Amino acid sequence: MSLHLPTLSELRNTQFEIFKFQNRVVVLQGVVLVCFLLLSARLFYLQVIRHDDFLAQAENNRTAILPTVPNRGTILDRNGIVLANNYSAYTLEITPSRVKNLEATIEGLAEFIDIPQRDRKRFKRMREESKNFDSLPIRSRLTEEEVAKFSAQQFRFPGVEIKARLFRNYPFGHLASHVVGYIGRINQKEKELIEDSDDEGNYRGTQYIGKLGVEQKYERELHGITGVQEVETSAGGRAVRRLASRPATPGQNVVLSIDIKLQKMIEDLYGDRRGALVALDPRTGEILAFVSKPTFDPNLFVDGIDSESWKMLSESIDKPLLNRAMRGTYPPGSTYKPFMAMGALETGKRNATEIINDTGSWTYGGHTFRSHGDVGLGPVDMVRSIILSSNVYYYSLANTMGVDTIHDFMKPLGFGQMTGIDLPGELRGTLPSTEWKKNNYKRPEQQRWYGGETISLGIGQGYNAFTMLQLATATAILANGGIQNKPRLVMATQDPIARLDRPISGEPPVNLGFKPENVAVVHKGLIGVAREGTAARVFAGTPYQSAGKTGTAQAVTIGQKEKYNASKLDEHQRDHALYMAFAPAENPQIALAIVVENAGFGAAQAAPIARRVFDYWLMGDYPSMDDIVASQKGMAATPIGVRRRKDDIQLVPSEGVVGVMGNR
Secondary structure, three states: OOOOOOOHHHHHHHHHHHHHHHHHHHHHHHHHHHHHHHHHHHHHHHHHHOHHHHHHHHHHHHEEEEEEOOOOOOEEOOOOEEEEEEEEEEEEEEOHHHOOOHHHHHHHHOOOOOOOHHHHHHHHHHHHHOOOOOOEEEEOOOOHHHHHHHHHHHHHOOOEEEEEEEEEEOOOOOOOHHHHOEEEEOOHHHHHHHHOOOOOHHHOOOOEEEEEHHHHHOHHHHHOEOEEEEEEEOOOOOEEEEEEEEOOEOOOEEEEOOOHHHHHHHHHHHOOOOEEEEEEOOOOOEEEEEEEEOOOOHHHHOOOOOHHHHHHHHHOOOOOOOOHHHHOOEOOHHHHHHHHHHHHHHHOOOOOOOOEEEOOEEEEOOEEEEOHHHOOOEEEOHHHHHHHOOHHHHHHHHHHHOHHHHHHHHHHHOOOOOOOOOOOOOOOOEOOOHHHHHHHOOOHHHHOOOHHHHHHHHHOOOOOEEOHHHHHHHHHHHHOOOEEOOOEOEEEEEOOOOOOEEEOOOOOOEEOOOOHHHHHHHHHHHHHHHHOOOOOOOOOOOOOOOEEEEEEEOOOOOOOOOOOOHHHOOHHHOOEEEEEEEEOOOOOOEEEEEEEOOOOOHHHHOHHHHHHHHHHHHHOEEEOHHHHHHHHOOOOOOOOOOEEEHHHOOOOOOOOOOOEOOOO
């Protein structure tokens, strides 16, 4: 047996293999070291640098922050009668993210709980607008029987539960709906506005927002401050226990200046007729009644109005959704004459004793402007022109003053201007001037102001178009001797717990600088209207002295050669009846402006409603049912009947329970 000794080449190969192996081990060790360093770095990043973030995420997986929606504030009238409140009711709600088959679940629920098609459509719309994990109502206002039925079957429906929620309620339904407004579900546009504002956090969990009237204007005060609850949740997302909470702060109550009994009386007197009335205290600017007829039921909008109701409201020829008191514009007719007279005195264009011979018509540039029935009144001075409502006197006066002088005097009175009332949506109306016409017409011949256009302005026709809010505000200024108080609807906010009022102070009054002797002349004429003029029959026998002016305004233009004949016109084309007034004449406590659309003469249809308003406010009288029925039939000029005392009148809510929180 012989030994084989490795050759030199074999030894070199072995050493080379060992060297290669050692290099591989070193590289592998390097790779392991690098991996270890990377792992250590990653662990350091996760455990040290991102520690707080991941701890918060882990905590969020264990806990949930739930918003607590605050109770919405109540709306009250000046005497504490509740006009808008909340009530609790059960809702059947589904969380889509926790339901495997949504359609099957809804059909299963429908086997023992009625789910109308309207509610299903609303649920579908809300689901499209909401996050998938939101709890959404499929049925509201469940009965006790329906709650019991679901409780017995709840095990079949994971992701479905019953919750108690607050619902908005308007106890008197249609009454004062244009003032109070309504709330509705937050739409996409409103949601985007909220997200871009500082209130985003305060609206988490909130599904409703004010849409109209006081509900919209005072949304911030009424809404309150949203609270939060921190709860520990199970793996299935169910709350296990509450860890911490911050209670919600309920919204402030809002106290209006209107008297809801007065408001109801006026709305009842209108009956089915259309129109508007604004009554206010000239000493403070507080709105006492703010009527727009017809009205609507705001309860229809709270949970989303159905298509049939919306079609009925939006397509009605009577336009019940239009707030006629501040968005309906009308020519003021003869109610404009006292302001024209005041303007003539203040600008020195005419003195009170100047006599104008009223022959029944007035001619300018070949056009004849008619008077009432083409009957002349003979020689009239300023006081008699108001009492007898002489058209010729004011045709002549308008020509003397000119359109721009008229404009400059009427503007501070609020005609054609925003009054700044604390309600959204006010319209400016039209107070014409040469500049106004240039800005509102395109063709040069249209932009030019013609002298003949000035004539009809004197009797409140032509381009004149004002709201009843503007006419009532101007009437209050005239009653107040030239002192202007900004009209306002909200007197105070109220702490919902302590019931303490926080008065909202109005803006300081503005003195327009009317001369007392000029005011006295116009007042004398207005008092004469109620004593011996066109409103004498309506105000006969009152223990107080009122002052006012009737008016009739064209709804459609009648040619100069045509005579007005109501019987030949469609009802919506007939003249409007107007009245402006204040009382008592010597120390005014209430001023108003009223229009009854397409009703004819102001003395027959508008002034009698004003009489009942004054009787209520100054004497505490409420009209008899015979008076109300007569008014509803368009027979408001009948003699005043037996009265009831306003304190004996009980308001009956149309839905829910009305709350009374003491007299104010």
